Amino acid sequence: MKVVPMKPELSVVIPVYNEEAGLATLFARLYPALDALQMPYEIIFVNDGSRDNSALILSDQFRARPDVTRVVLFNGNYGQHMAILAGFQATRGNVVVTLDADLQNPPEEIGNLLAKMKEGYDYVGSIRRERQDSAWRTYASRAMNRLREKITRIKMTDQGNMLRAYGRNVIDLVNRCNEVNTFIPALAYTFARRPTEIVVEHEERAAGESKYSLYSLIRLNFDLVTGFSLVPLQFFSMLGIGLSFASAALFVVLLARRFLFGAEVQGVFTLFAIAFFLMGVILFGIGIVGEYVGRIYQQVRGRPRYVIQALLEESTNGAVQNEPTKVKV
Numbered sequence: 001m002k003v004v005p006m007k008p009e010l011s012v013v014i015p016v017y018n019e020e021a022g023l024a025t026l027f028a029r030l031y032p033a034l035d036a037l038q039m040p041y042e043i044i045f046v047n048d049g050s051r052d053n054s055a056l057i058l059s060d061q062f063r064a065r066p067d068v069t070r071v072v073l074f075n076g077n078y079g080q081h082m083a084i085l086a087g088f089q090a091t092r093g094n095v096v097v098t099l100d101a102d103l104q105n106p107p108e109e110i111g112n113l114l115a116k117m118k119e120g121y122d123y124v125g126s127i128r129r130e131r132q133d134s135a136w137r138t139y140a141s142r143a144m145n146r147l148r149e150k151i152t153r154i155k156m157t158d159q160g161n162m163l164r165a166y167g168r169n170v171i172d173l174v175n176r177c178n179e180v181n182t183f184i185p186a187l188a189y190t191f192a193r194r195p196t197e198i199v200v201e202h203e204e205r206a207a208g209e210s211k212y213s214l215y216s217l218i219r220l221n222f223d224l225v226t227g228f229s230l231v232p233l234q235f236f237s238m239l240g241i242g243l244s245f246a247s248a249a250l251f252v253v254l255l256a257r258r259f260l261f262g263a264e265v266q267g268v269f270t271l272f273a274i275a276f277f278l279m280g281v282i283l284f285g286i287g288i289v290g291e292y293v294g295r296i297y298q299q300v301r302g303r304p305r306y307v308i309q310a311l312l313e314e315s316t317n318g319a320v321q322n323e324p325t326k327v328k329v
């Protein structure tokens with residue numbers, strides 16, 4: 001007899017990178033929380049090229065609960081947001097929930113997200129009641145949140161939190177995007193017809209440590225800014241106009257003094273200071289242009305955004321499908 005798995009109503013997508021220490025605790029809380037919802041669900045783990053035993057632990061978990069577990073295995077590390085995108089491609093549910101693997105997002109909150117979706121929203125974001133991260137992370141993230149609020153039309157109270165629910169309409173549109181560097185909560189927000197937010201709990205990392213270095217956090221924020229807004233470029237051209245008028249005025253003044261008082265050398269250091277300042281502004285401007293050019297470069301190169309080495313899932317006849325080297329562009 002053929003086993004035909006029921007089409008899931010809910011898909012949960014979880015990116016996993018070097019999380020071997022916390023996965024068992026995650027399974028122990030996640031599966032009961034989803035079973036309690038009394039609806040057909042699937043959990044899609046995406047192993048983002050972990051160098052520890054995560055891939056092995058995930059395949060064991062797949063064997064333990066093949067009815068509701070699917071595992072996408074990348075051949076390398078492509079980043080959290082690429083992992084989520086690959087997970088989205090595999091989803092079948094009407095509602096898709098994203099979650100971190102480190103248990104900072106309590107799985108028990110998924111029910112609350114779904115309740116809000118039932119009210120007719122197609123995007124339910126979340127605000128961490130009390131953020132359990134280091135003080136500088138919390139502060140820097142709040143500052144970035146404010147900057148993003150000013151330069152994009154995206155309205156989110158707490159952009160950094162991944163515990164979110166998306167409607168199928170939003171996921172289908174995200175799946176049609178080919179962005180190389182992106183920020184999922186913001187990208188999905190741009191496609192939502194009726195977005196809302198709820199307050200959720202936030203916990204300390206169950207095990208292991210944050211996978212984000214200061215550098216990768218800065219890169220991520222550049223993706224957020226350059227991927228969703230032209231304001232930095234426009235701001236820079238406005239600044240350029242202002243500075244050139246000021247420089248032109250200074251030039252006229254100095255020229256006039258040259259004819260009125262003859263050659264002057266006083267104030268040469270002031271002029272140096274002004275010149276250095278302007279050079280700094282120019283370098284900053286080139287850097288901003290470079291960020292956009294880099295994005296364009298990666299985009300036109302058109303390389304595969306990630307490579308799926310294997311996909312563990314139960315096929316309609318109950319067998320395990322394992323497709324090696326499936327390339328997704």
Ligand code: UDP
Nearest residue numbers: 015016017048079080100101102210211212
């Ligand atoms: N992650 C990933 N690829 C990466 C970095 C992180 O898939 O290159 C996953 C990680 O396993 C976790 C989630 O993304 O499930 C969030 O990472 P982390 O908890 O380290 O970030 P933080 O909480 O410090 O923002």
Ligand code: MG
Nearest residue numbers: 100102104205
């Ligand atoms: Mg975390």
